[in-house]
Amino acid sequence: MSALFRGIYEHQLDDKNRMRIPAKFKKGLTGEDGTKTYSFTRGVNGCIYVFPDEVLDEVLDELSEEKLGESSKASLLFFSSIFSAEEDQQGRVVIPAKLREMAGIKKDVVTIGRGRRLEIWSAERYNAYIEGVDYDEEFKKLGI
Secondary structure (H helix, E strand, C coil), X not given: CCCCEEEEEEEECCCCCEEECCHHHHHHHECCCCCECEEXXXXXXXXXXXXXXXXXXXXXXXXXXXXXXXXXXXXHHHHHCCEECCECCCCEEECCXXXXXXXXXXXXXXXXXEECEEEEEEHHHHHHHHCCCCHHHHHHHCCC
């Protein structure tokens, strides 16, 4: 079973648009052979998803069942926005420009653990998204 990510971290991109995945999340992004194998893809609500490659492969297997004559725009957009992460010697990774622009990320970012994936948000967009949310009402919708 893959790692379950949880928690929230606020940090910044450096001048070369690099960031470090928070250390608490790194272990869940490491493959069986010890190498970090994860990918970025377009998320919903203006965020970027980060999937361990083994989890992404499961998602892609499900999406690959789509019949050719029923091809959806959603799967087109999802498949075309997948980028493999490449860390430098110091463990920093560049968020692809296409995804950075889509997410409105300039400097301040928020990385959130959401179960089997991470989400990277522009701090400004994340704060606007959750502003005024009634936690109690939203929690009830989870049905737990």
